[in-house]
Amino acid sequence: MSPLPPRPMGGPPPPPGQPGQGQPGQPFPMPGSRPPGDRQRNGGPRRRLLIVAGAVVVVTAAVVAFGVAATGGDGAGKSGATETPAPPAWSREAGRGLTSLPGVRYDGTVTMQGKPVRLRLKVTRSGLATGTLAANGVEADLVAVEGSTYVKGGPVFWRTYTTEAARAGSFANRWTKVPASFPGVAAVRDVLGPEAIARTLAKATRKPATENAGGTPAYRVKTPKADYFVAKAAPHRLLQVRTAGHGDPLLTAVPLADPELAFKQLRPRVAALGGAADPSLRFQPGKPTFINCNENTSGCTLSVRATLTVPEATVPEGARASLLATITAAGRTLGSCTASAGVPTDRRPTLRCTVESRGWRTWMRAAQDDPGEHRYEAHARVLGEAVAAADLTRMLALVDRERAAVAPSGSPSPQGTATTTATPGASPAP
CATH class of the missing domain: 2.60.40 (Immunoglobulin-like)
Incomplete structure (x- = not known):
């Protein structure tokens, strides 16, 4: 007897972009064998x-578009200058103070999908970062490395605080690159990194606008991506940052008191970025x-x-x-x-x-x-x-170098070995 023909799995294939069924597999028996x-x-x-x-x-x-719309700042640079003037003394002192810190801790509220979300972020001197987004018992983790930021939240976070509610299963519970539509978080290194801020302050005018920042007289340095509030009184500490975005989120800034604790959280998160979604x-x-x-x-x-x-x-x-x-x-x-x-x-x-x-x-x-x-x-x-798995060695080296420089007593966490993030929806092998 000849083998029975394959039995189709259904009707004709669906149109592109819709779930459907493919070609039937080989029927038993296979040629040359006796099943x-x-x-x-x-x-x-x-x-x-x-x-x-x-x-x-x-x-x-x-x-994916996070529910935070980007807007330009009101201090865009003007062309036409033929010479770069020397930075004022206060900005040089403020820059030296920032680059001498191991990092800065930020705390504030951002708006996502019209809802307030609490942002807590620890940013190292070079712009590496670790933190959280939290609201109404829903929390998502953040990590920033090499100029990009990644978020990891559950289905409720994606359904409630992003514009991708219908696709929450694609990105829930896995590290996902934050879109550029959220500059306050997407560009942590360039907007909130102490070294980057010091470079920005070096371009400040000699007589910037002044106003109170939390009751403290401060210079306000305006840029397209953020406004920086620096105390008028020496040592001209960074007080606040108002990032460009929906509602112009205002973040308070204080020196990072325990950098080693930040690195203990940061390194395992970076190590888990292999396979992060884009x-x-x-x-x-x-x-x-x-x-x-x-x-x-x-x-x-x-x-x-x-x-x-x-x-x-x-x-x-x-x-x-x-x-x-x-x-x-x-x-x-x-x-x-x-x-x-x-x-x-x-x-x-x-x-x-x-x-x-x-x-x-x-x-x-x-x-x-x-x-x-x-x-x-x-x-x-x-x-x-x-993030490809091969990128992790380079990323972790960046973390370890800065960790050794600002927190020399620390050592790499044993939890920080390179791993690849499982794609959502994957069921464990029975």
Whole structure:
């Protein structure tokens, strides 16, 4: 007898961007082999085993816009100057004071989706940072390194305080790069870093505007990204920063009293950034292709060809895509796998990973011993990737160098080993 033909998983494939089902997998028996379900048992008629695979595409990546609108400052620099005047004495002293500190601690309220959110941030001398966003019992973690900021919050945070409520599952509970639409947090190093502020103050005019900052007479230094309030009285300490954004968030500033405590929190967060999502990249995934899956109790390899759809112009330098692939059968997850790769100039990366879970092995063995039809299918999700695992060594080196300089008594946390963040929605191997 010839083998039964594959049984389709449904109707025609869905239009692009909608979940659907892919091509059926190979039926049993495979050429050149005699499957267990084909052997004669108890003298009865032979029964055949048919395993059918299907593929489902899940399109969830999207450009994320936090609910904090950016606005320009009212102190943009004017062109036409032919010489750069020497900075005033007060700004030089203020700059020296900032660069002598191990860091600055900020506290204030920002507006996200029309709701007040408490921001607490510890920023080191160079602009590394760790902190939290909190409101009504909902909290999200923040970490900043190499000029970029990343946020990690649960589904409630994403549904309530971002514009991506419908896609909360794509970014919840994983580190995600903060969009540039939130400059007060997205550009921590350049706006709130003590060294960056010192450089800004060096460009201040000799007679800046003055006003009270929390009851203290202060100079107000205006820039497009933030206004800085510096005490008029020596030693001209930084008092407040009003960042550009919805509601012009006002942050109080005080010297960082315990830098080692900040680094103990900062380093493990940086170490966990491998695989962090990049919402500025959007992909259209193709249907998963099954490779060496039927009759293979060791694992099942899935290959997905994706297309970069946003941005539409040239491929951004260093752009990467990450894949989460999951195999299910009868509504039960058999296992998942992940992969990532750079985006080539043709905008179409191919991502491939292998499910080797105990759930897959157990299911395939049971299918081989049970003649009949056994269906399984694959679901694919492709997101932009902000941080590759290979980047972590460089990032951690930056943290350790500054830590040694400002908190020499400290040592790297044993929790700070490099790890890769699991993509949301991934089910642990049974």
